[in-house]
Amino acid sequence: MAEKKKATPKADKSAEKPPGGRLKLIILIVILLLLLAGGGGAAYYFLWYGKSADEAGESEASAETPAETVTQSEQSTAVPPEFAPLVYHKLDGLTVNLSPGAPVRFLRVTLTITTPNQAVITAVDKHMPMLRNDILSLLAAQEYAALNTPEGKDTLRESLRQTLVRLLVRASEPSDIRDVLFNELIMQ
Template sequence: MADKKKDESVEVKSSGKLKWIILILIVLLLLAAGGGAAYYFLIYQSDDQAEEAGDGSEGAAAQRAEAIEQAPLIYHQLEGFTVNITAPGPARFLRVKMTVVTRDEAVVAALDKHTPMIRNDLLSLLASQEFATVNTPEGKDALREALKQSLISILTKAGEPAGVDEVLFTDFVMQ
């Protein structure tokens, strides 16, 4: 009988220790799951968002381009240009005032910043025009496109945003 009590007390002690071990394992598993969840939501997802943004290059550029496409038009008036037309014809002078159409404020700032370079290149382009060509609607359209491409080229060379949508003539006189 004494042996039975001894066996029961040993079983009670070992089952008490077993309950504590199981309880500790459950608590450790819960802590590990909570830590894993915290890592996933705080660290892992922020890394995914940084990769989606391209660490400030591709993703940010795409977001900026999308925002610019939805922005309202900005009209920026350039100073007037008066040039001698060197090609033979009835007109000897060409006076042009133009407005640059963009959706990006940074382009307007870049146009103001690089005005001397822009004026130099556009004066050369305008002076090389022929009266017979520029006197037609198609010639004016071609000149507007050439001016637009010239502006884009100048801004790109300067490392500035070059989002020029259109070049509009506000004054066009040949004498």
């Protein structure tokens, strides 16, 4: 009898362990991984594709409001500024005397301005005498050593752009000039 009593506790211990405990753990881990992957995919979708859908929804909602003064034809031709095609406008050549004492005495520059707005081109043509005056003053103040480096040329381009923008703003004209490009830069 003593032997029978010892055998029964072993049977009770095996009955206490749930069968397939490891299988349940594996299933739980797989479900957790699927939930994490789904959450990551949803976050990716809403972060990258949700913005364009929201912006499209907002533009449609704003287009339907009667308080808008923009006509339907203007809406179809309106292009966001960052995607609008650039218009290139070539300016006449400019020749200036450089500062005295420099080995180079003359600077000849031909410029092109870039803008997405045709009204800027009209404003530049309208105010050309004022713009030429200030551009000539800016160019005459340059030094050969500074202009002979790529950084000096980039600095001059940015100075010219800022000068043009400042003058157009002062004249109450559109001033969205994106860049000033050199077509010709000759120092002699």
